[in-house]
Amino acid sequence: QVQLQESGPGLVKPSETLSLTCTVSGGSISSHSWNWIRQPPGQGLEWIGHIYNSGSTNYNPSLRSRVTTSVDTSKNQFSLNLSSVTAADTAVYYCARGEKSGHNIFDYWGQGTLVTVSS
Amino acid sequence: DIQMTQSPSTLSASVGDRVTITCRASQSISSWLAWYQQKPGKAPKFLIYETSNLETGVPSRFSGSGSETEFTLTISSLQPDDFATYYCQQYRTYPWTFGQGTKVEIK
Numbered sequence: 001q002v003q004l005q006e007s008g009p010g011l012v013k014p015s016e017t018l019s020l021t022c023t024v025s026g027g028s029i030s031s032h033s034w035n036w037i038r039q040p041p042g043q044g045l046e047w048i049g050h051i052y053n054s055g056s057t058n059y060n061p062s063l064r065s066r067v068t069t070s071v072d073t074s075k076n077q078f079s080l081n082l083s084s085v086t087a088a089d090t091a092v093y094y095c096a097r098g099e100k101s102g103h104n105i106f107d108y109w110g111q112g113t114l115v116t117v118s119s
Numbered sequence: 120d121i122q123m124t125q126s127p128s129t130l131s132a133s134v135g136d137r138v139t140i141t142c143r144a145s146q147s148i149s150s151w152l153a154w155y156q157q158k159p160g161k162a163p164k165f166l167i168y169e170t171s172n173l174e175t176g177v178p179s180r181f182s183g184s185g186s187e188t189e190f191t192l193t194i195s196s197l198q199p200d201d202f203a204t205y206y207c208q209q210y211r212t213y214p215w216t217f218g219q220g221t222k223v224e225i226k
Contacts, residue, residue, distance in 0.1 A: 044217055045220075104215060111162055
């Protein structure tokens, strides 16, 4: 059974960089896409972007200028950096596995981690 | 971006009711639509892909239909475990986008 677990600071100061890591167990990171999705409190879901083990990425244009992702296949981990954060970036951040038989859906999710942007 | 609009935003229903949620896309997405269920404090759970294909283990009371710009998720006989918020997601064009969610609550 594939499992994902987010880790990282729960509090980030405005203008700083939010950094999260997702550790994948029960499966290899060498296939599928590996995604970040966020959900502001009481609101809907927003896809941030994804990365493949090759390093190929796609990002949501609304966040592209501030997002970078990376993958560490030796640790079965992938990471998110979101720079210049503001209060609007306060959300639960989920990592999720993408792609099922060519369909760009999210079939396995981490439990989510709340990141609050505040001084 | 392709905008996904769900209706209703909230739906009150009783156990045993047939429930239908609608998802409309701002442009054609063919059949590239998925559905998720989310309970409070939990990650979304993947239910359906390509409009009507149930993920393994999803009860058969769930079904999906539609094409192009209009889609529906139907629960044929609502069970206590089904009270949750449901989201549609298009994967026709980047960026992948979700509907705003439909909360199914107890009547």
